[in-house]
Amino acid sequence: MEFAERLAALALKVKNQREAIQTEEATKNAFIMPFISTILGYDVFNPLEVVPEFTADVGVKKGEKIDYAIMRDGEVQILIECKKSTEPLRIEHASQLYRYFAVTNARIAVLTNGESYHFYTDLDAPNRMDDKPFLVLDLSDIDETLLPELSKLTKDVFDLDSVISAAEELKYVGQLKRAIAAQFREPSDDWVKFVTTRVYEGSFTQKVREQFTPLVTKASKQFLNDQVNDRLKTALGSSSFPSIPAEAPTGAVTSEAVVEADLDRDTETETTLEELEGYQIVKAIACSEVKPQRVVHRDAKSYFAVLLDDNNRKPIARLHFNGKKQKYLGLFDAAKVETKHAIESLDEIYSHAEAIRESVKAYA
Template sequence: MEFDERLHALAVKVSSQAAAVETEEATKNAFVMPFISSILGYDVFNPAEVIPEFTADVGIKRGEKVDYAIVHDGDIQILIECKASLGSLKIEHASQLFRYFAATNARIAALTNGVVWQFYTDLDAPNRMDAKPFLVLDLRDVDETVLPELQKLSKANFDLGSIISAAEELKYVGALKRAIAAEFRTPSDEWVKFFTTRVYEGSYTQRVRQQFTALVPKATSQFLSERVNERLKAALTAGDQHPPQTPPVTSIEAAEDDLSQDPEIVTTMEELQGFRIVKAIACAVVDSRRVTQRDAKSYFAVLLDDNNRQPIARLHFNGKQKYLGLLDEEKNETRHPIEALDEIYAHAGSIRSAAARYA
């Protein structure tokens, strides 16, 4: 599997199992070691690559240990401190990382509970770990923009110079994105006042503040939804600009095409987002312009060459339980229950096999 596929597969596992992993040791076994192995690419059972319970006495501190030290080209490059997955991460949890960072050659430190990974370096002062991470990865909500930088930490692509040079921008861009996201979720008084004074000409009274505290998040939510809708529509339109040549449509196919004109058929945002994921997976083996979609009453079909006889996958999103439908060579469909759209990535191999079968 490709890097992003392995990451999304682990993200699905973390999302489904995090609530059941209660201890630090269980977190290491269930989430941290698989991350080191499958994402970073190091052999967790080879002490020349991964040193568990790493000890480096610092000053008067003796016998303290950091959970993992990762070795690359004979030098310790990454230190990892783990906490239980049910707990939130705080900078206080990183006290040992601060001390060990100065005592080793490592330029990268990671604090994790298996779900969230916070990566640190020494931008503010040489050989002294920063108080704020330069990269944050939340496996419950993967930010695709950080994946290229995360990949530079992997064994096959380790590039410390590039990581450090990009770390300052990553640090502040990431912090700004998290601050903006927090304002969208729960707007502060300053955020509400900032927008209110631009649309309301009266005095900013207590009553006005209360009124706009409800209106501002509603407006931002609608704005974001509209922008996502526009981007999806633009992407889908662009994909249809060069329609492929398809075989003549039979009467059965024509009848099914007519379903797309049924006013009872409503294409949802989730279906469009699911389509984009399937299309992104399938384009590894076929031209992305050949991957098309048709909506019907009972399911949303992803097709090759807009041909109903060449189904890549079906999205059954009309009920409370969502299903991803995958078809074998005989067109027999197997429905796989999914809770979140990211779980589609776990079936990337079957999706690509279906697309390649027709191609």
């Protein structure tokens, strides 16, 4: 699997198992050791590469331990401090990292709960860990622009100098993106005033603030949707994405004859953003069993199909998203009989992950 695919597979595991992991030790075993091994490429069972419970005396503090130290050529390169998966990360959790960073040769420190990974270095003062991370990796919402830099910390292509040289830009770009995202989610009074005074010529009174706050929120969401749709239209070479009204039938239907009849590449079909997002979720789940390039999609008039090997006799799932209200996820049993499951949001596809994997296994 490619780097991004391995990361997506781990992210899916975290999503499915996070609530069942209640201790720090379980978090290490379920999430963090796989990250060190499958993502960064280090052998967690080789003490020349990964040292658990790494100890270094720090001033008057003797025998303190850091959860993991990643070694290269006998020198500590990366320190990792872990917290349990159900606990949000706070800067207070990094106290041991601060102390260890100053007494080892490490230039990278990582604070993680298995889902979020905060990467620190020493941009502000030499050999002193910064207060803010230069890179934040969130497995619940992976920012693909960070992957090239993250890959530089892997065993095969370890390039610390390149990471450090890019760290300052990464740090501020990341902080700016998170600040902008926060304003889009819940605009502050300053942001509302900043935007409003560019379209409203009167005095910015409390009444005007109350009037424009929901308008700024609505406009921000519509702007983001427009940007996503524009990019999708460009990628697909289409100028519009109208939804195709269709009645969503219930119950089970036999698939093979219907698949052959309906999965012809019909030029009248229009692919929606929601269908492509659903396809990416199904594909991420299926990738635990087969290579990602084997999972493809075809759009038909009445549904959007996800297939193995581009073969309409190997349906993995169908997305019935053309109805005006209710969405359905179609799944198949061993006899290729489809059963439709009502879903309210795309995230609910993950609750059917095991059934999707079983379909793939049956064909593979």
